[in-house]
Structure formats: structure tokens, C-alpha cells
Amino acid sequence: MRITVIGATGTVGRIFLKLLEERNFPYSELNLCASSKSLGKSLSVNNKSYKIEPVSAELLRKTDITFISATTEISNEIGLLAQSCGSTVIDDSSAFRLKPNVPLVVPEINVDDLYNHQGIISIPNCTTTPLAMVLNALSKYQSINRVIVDTYQSVSGTGKSAINELHQQHSQLTSNQTISDPQIYPHQIAFNLIPQIDVFTKNDYTKEEEKIINETRKILHNSNLPISSTCVRVPVIISHSEAVHIEFNKEISTKKIRELLLNHRGISILDDTKTNSYPTPLQTEGTNDVYVGRIRKDVSHKNGIALWIVCDNLRKGAALNAIQIAEELIERNLVKYTP
Template sequence: MRMKKFNVAILGATGAVGQEFLKLIAERNFPYNELKLLASERSAGKQIDFRGKTYTVEQAAPDSFKDVQIALFAGGAASKIFAPEAVKRGAVVIDNSSAFRMDPDVPLVVPEVNPEALKKHKGIIANPNCSTIIMVMALKPIYDKAGIKRIVVSTYQAVSGAGKEAIDELTDQTRAVMAEQEVKATILPGASLSKHYQIAFNLLPQIDVFVAENYTKEEMKMVHETHKILNDPSIGITATTVRVPVYRSHSESVNIEMKRPLSIEETKEILAAFPGVIVQDDPAEMLYPMPLTASDRNEVFVGRIRPDHTVKYGLNLWVVGDQIRKGAALNALQIAEHMIDQNLI
């Protein structure tokens, strides 16, 4: 049992990830002393009831982090501004944005996969991209046992990964289609982009902006972040990321070329033994991971485990995880828990 308690701030407390932080703090009995809820000017003044107490959301400012030991950042542009200010005032920042992920001085951590990286922190720890977290949870035991030469991943990402507005847009568009009314699109594939498309009854093969050679930023996050987390830039990785009309939980088709042989039976055994992974793989009973059954769960689910006979040591996996939980808030909270347990805070 953790005896010491910490002053905790949540930046982005009114958003989906911020709200998930609160749920998980309660569920996991996280050892907080004082809790400070922060947001932008737009959300400041809102009241949130949590564990029998009413909190007023404050507008984030540098001095908001005075006397805070742990700062949980839900993500967004504010991270770049406030993370250094929080560290200056003595807080350890665990950040969900992409601002610091590829900074060589900032650990990029999934606690089950590379907890040793936390020992090198200088005040900021980066939470990986949600799709990367879900994938590396399935990759790590295979990487340790058989090595990995190449990965081909295609994602099927829920609209909640783009925020509450995208959830509302899917609902509104679905109702409009069913009522044979005009469908309005203002959010996806990204609110800041120049064009928007219908997501209801559709798929959008673009998440984030296009970068070099017509890959999207989301696709390249999966490449670079996986290299950093596994500390192995030699792995060949190619990704295609797709937004699908699902509310919650990301799914991924992962094709792996290993360096050494690994039987399907052994693959299932090492995955089932890995912390935070559940194998759901029984074709005879039509049992496999799905977004509906993975939502609001902390684990990453793996199924459709089968050989790829087109390469020497090939393997196919179907991986599903709740991207708001393990893909965001839970992973960040687990980082904080690990640091507390290892006296790193």
C-alpha cells in the first residue's frame, strides 16, 4: 500500500482524457492529497464533482503548478507552454501530447514495456501515441522472444481519438443519414484541416496532416515512437492509419516478420503471460477482440493469431485496446504509479 500522498494537477480536466484521469484515480485509489483541475480559459469556472467534493476548474497559468508534485497533462498545444513551467516549480509532468515524445532527453514510456527509461527523466515523461501503446503491448513479448525484423500495421481508429466533437459528429451524421437528411461534416479527418468528410457509414484513410512521401503524421508517430520505445531503430515499420465509425477503442491489424521461429502456441502463451494483455483467440467459438468488448477495459486484447506463410518467420495479429484508457489516461497514471513505487518522485 502506498502511504505517501501527492498533490496532483490535471491539465485538460474537462476533456475526454481528463475525465478518464478522474475515473481512474478513483478506481485505482491513486494516492493524491490535493487535486487541482486545470483547463483553458473557455472551460475555466466549470464545476466537477469528484469523490464527494466539488472542484472549480481553474484557468491554467504557470503558477497553477506551485506545490504540485505530479502533473497529468491530457494533451494539446498547452503542453508545450506549461510543461516546462510545471517542472520549474518542482512537478513531474506526464504528458499526453506529441510535443516531447521524440525529444532525446524525454523518456517515452509504456510501463509494461520499457519502465527502465523512467530513471533518466528530467521532469517530463511523454505518453506515447494511443495506437503505438496498443501495438507495443502486443509486440514486446514477441520482440523479446523472437526478435522483430519488420512490421506492417493498419489501424482502425475510433472517432473518440479526435475528441468529443468527433463523437458528436458521428452521432449527428448517423441520425441524419437514417432520417434521410443533409449530412454536415465539420470535424473529421481533423478540425484544423481544410476539408471535412462524412465519417458515418464511411472510412477516412487520413489521421492528422500529411507529411513526407504522403504518409500522415499519425503513421509516422507509430514508426518513430515504436523505434524509441523498443530502443531498436533497425526494425522496418510501415503504417496505414484509418478513422472508422466506431465510438471507442482502436483496432489494429499487425503483420510481423520475426528474426527467429515462434510457434502459434508459444505466441499465445507469451502474450497471455504478459502483464496487461489478454488473448482472445478461439476461432471455433468465433472469439476475437472487438471494440465493443474492449471499451472501458484496461487491458489490450489480442486475437486472430496465425502464421504468415509469405515470409520465413511471419505472424499476423489482431489487436484491440481502449485508446482513452490504456492508450492515454491509464498509461499515464501507470507511469506515475511506477515512479511512486520506485521512489522516482
Template structure:
């Protein structure tokens, strides 16, 4: 049995990744519908050798007959159109921040809280990319001995800010290589080439950015643990694909780095690359295009007792967005929820 699947935001970075991941994972698609803004209307994209035309979302009045809708078109579009798709019978899996903290909407990472999909009422939220990879790495440790505090610093690639940010980095580097004046920042707060920017999203009243607060709030929701403490510093770096994170955790019970390493080697969706003497640790350029979360530099933390530190890297467009959403669709199929 196959499904009638829609992709909303089909021409964006994540939208195009949806196509690749659906094909690579051989998700049972009978019919595929592609939606985007009017300026993308008529563009043809390829799925399993078939050319499919993109439709203008705002020109479609009914979405009945669609089983699953994968959204990556921004919060405002999700707020307007996700309920329309859901009321017409589709299950929406939304990659924006629009529904993540809605108490009526499950927020799901299949390796972390798969059973939560069973609570859906037509919309399921895909978490923030940085939260996804952090929790895939930490959930096995959390289950083993418990975690009370998380301190994380992220090093996030420009693709997390979309195709325009990718082009901005390309243009700045090209100008520098040609000895020309680098163009001013348009899509990021500061010039990104040969720089790091300690701001992702806007600042909130407490001085943290919305991106940093997402990591706290989404972690609490998915772990069903309102007491866990998370302090995040989110930084944009001049990398095209792949987010990296330096994580320290305070544990509720004793666990050695060796024991943690063995637990993570057995964890679903995790690849341990941890042999510093051989310079073996995850790096962004080597995990780009992969669906797993890579963990290395697992050590006893020097601030928290008991505690652990680790280095976690994943492809933000794939596991941080498209792959996680398709994995949620696979759960819907597995549990016969659609």
C-alpha cells in the same frame, strides 16, 4: 503518502478519463487541481465524491507545490506549460505529441520500457494511442525471438480525434436515421458516418501521415532499436471508442502461433481472446472501458517467414491515453522518483 496532482485539460475526453482512472486505481492523491481553458473555468468535476472547480490555466502564475501533472491539452499547451510545471517542481506526464521524440524526454509504456522513467528530467511523454497497444502486444514476442519488420493497419475510433469528432459522428448518424441530409465534416477530413477515412493527421513529404510516422519513430525509441522497420496505414472508422489493429511481423527466430499464444497469455496487460471457431476474438465494443490490450486471431503470417499475424484491440482513451499515464505515475511512486 499522497501526492498533489494536477490535471491539465481536465474537461476533455482524456482529462475526464484521468479522473476515473485515478479513482479506480486508488492512486494516492492528497490534493487535486484541475486546469483547462478560460471557457471551462468554474465547471465542477467530481473526484471521489468531492466537487472540484476547474481553474483557467492562463490565469495561474505559479504551479509550485504540485507533485505530478497529467497533461492532455494539445501540443501547443504542453510546449508552453509543461516546462513551467517542471521548473516549479512537478513531474509532467504529457499525453500530446509535443515531447515524444525529444531525446531528453523518456517515452514510456509501463509494460514495455518501465525503467526509462528513471531518466526523466521533469517531463515524461505518453506515446501515441496506436503505438501503445501495438507494443504491449508485441513486446513479449520481441523479447522471445526478436522482430525485424512490422506491418500494421489501424482502425481508429473517432474518440481519438476528441469530443467534437464524437459529436460529429453522432450528428451524422442521427441525420441519416431521420432521413435528413447529413451535415458536412468539420472535425475530420471527410464524412465519417458509414465510411472509413485513410487519413489521420496531416500527410508528410514521404506520403505517410504524421500518425503513421509516429508508429515507426515511437516504436524505435521505446524499443531502443533504430533498425526495426514499421510500415503503418492509419484509418479512421465510425466507431466511438476502441482502436483495432491488424498486425503482421517478421520474426528473427522461429515461433509458432501456439507458442506465441502461450507467451501472450502470461504477458502483463494482455488478454488473449483467440478461438475463431467459436467466433471468439477481440472487438471494439467489448473492450471499451477496459485497461488491458486484447489479442486474437494469432496465425502464422503468409508473407513473412518466419512471421506472425494478429488482431489487437484496446480502449484508446484508457490504455491508449489516461490509463497509461496513470500507470507511469504509479511507476514514479514505485521507484520513489517524485
């Protein structure tokens, strides 16, 4: 299996390389690409050094699977080029997610959608994946009438520059220095919350909020699912959190909710109010599961349930999902490759 990683030096790209090692992914050849400022640098994978090289059609023609973690613009350009070169693309951007002929896949939910791929497969937004997994577990037992989700998203979802800005602002504030003007976000992020992720749209939702709505519907094959979202950037480095309220068509017990979640692959429960046990970003950083806690009846609606979800956005929210998709492609003989 010949693999090319586009965006290898980025936050998601580096986790992807680490997961190649952890999961003993069966590659025979590995190529690493990144922006021009990284050319010539080296990264170590499985105790072997790989130089960062430029992307080219020649390289992509010799690639079985191309993993892309880059901007939407770069994904559009390189993704289509790789597809035309015969490489199967697994893309982490929003470039192709809502295109009808591109599967948007979470392997624990809709792995069979891979059979419809035409050379490009999309990974959902990092907040969509954990939400969709929880809704998938619950909707198999009871129809869902409405979902309201509020997200609390770490700065690593933006990238290394945002992590650096948070560290810089925190250092300046705690040492009584004048804080630099924010460059990445519209406001200071240190010791603050910003209820805006991406730009606002005509209906006053942000693009991030619309991504969660539309992507969740596509993954669950439920285009009419009533869902509303509010996305907030928080001064946390890794892991996204979500407060979710779900209204069912019939009353459902918290005991049944726990049972359904525990039986779903990739979901773990941390939920014991007696010991103050619930998932937090620090607990989930570096882990692969979607963690759920604070499971309780919604006191405002007899058919409602409230719960709390936390997930490492760089792993299951991005890189791990890509690795799992590649593994499924190989297992199902859905990708042509050189052993």
C-alpha cells in the same frame, strides 16, 4: 501527493479522473484545469466537487505531478512552465515524445527509463502502446525482421467534437436529413472510412503513421526496427484496432506466440475461431488490457505471424498509462511530493 490535471474536462481527462477513483490513487490535493470556456464549472471526484480553475505558475509551484492532456501547443507551453516550477509532468501529447532527454514510457515495457527523466515524461500515441506491448512480448524470444501494421482508429482519439460530429451525421443520415458539411475530418465519417489521420508528410505517410513508427522504435530501444503503418479513421466511438503482420528471423509457432503474450503483463487473449471469439471495440471499451486475437501463421511467409489487437484508446492508450507512470514514480521515489 498534489496533483494538477490540465484538460480535465476532455475525453482523456475525464477517464483519468475516473481512474484516480478506481485505483485509489494516493493524492492529498487535486486541482482541475481546462480551457476558458470550462472555468467555474465543477467535476466530482471521489464524491467531492472540484471547480475548474485557470493554470498559473503559482498553482504549478504547489503541484507535485502535472498531468496534461491537451494540444501539442498547450503541452509545449504548460509542460515547460510546470517543469520550471518544479512539478513533474506526465504529458499525453506528441510535444515531447521524440525529444532525446524525455522518456517515452509504457510501464510494462520500459519502466526503467523513468530513472532518466528530467521533469517531463511522455505517454505514447494511443495506437503505439498496444503495438509496442505485443512486440515487446514477442521480441524477447525471437528477433523481429519486419512489422506491418494497419490501424482502425475510433473518433474519440480526436476528441469530443469528433464524437459529436459522428453522432450528428449518423442521426441525419438515418432520418433522411441533409447531412452537414464535415467540420472535424476531411470527409464524412458516418458509414465511412477515412485513410488519413493527421496531415500528410513529404513521404506521403501521415504524421500519425510516422508517430507509430518512431515511437515504437524509441520505446523498444530499437532504432532500426523495420516497420510500416497505415492509419484509418473509422466510425467507432471508443477503442482502436490494429491488424499486424510480424516477420521473425526464424519460424515461430502460434502456440509459442500465445504463450509469450499470456506471460506479458497487461495483455489478454481472445482467440477461438470455433466460437467466433476475438476482440472488438465494443468488447474492450472500458477495459484496461490490450486484447489480442486472430493469431495465425502468415501464409505469405514461413517466418510470419498475423494477429489482431484491440485496446481502449482512452484508458490504456492514454489515461491509464499516465496513472501507471505516476504510480511507478512514487514507488521508485522518482518524484518529490507532499504526502
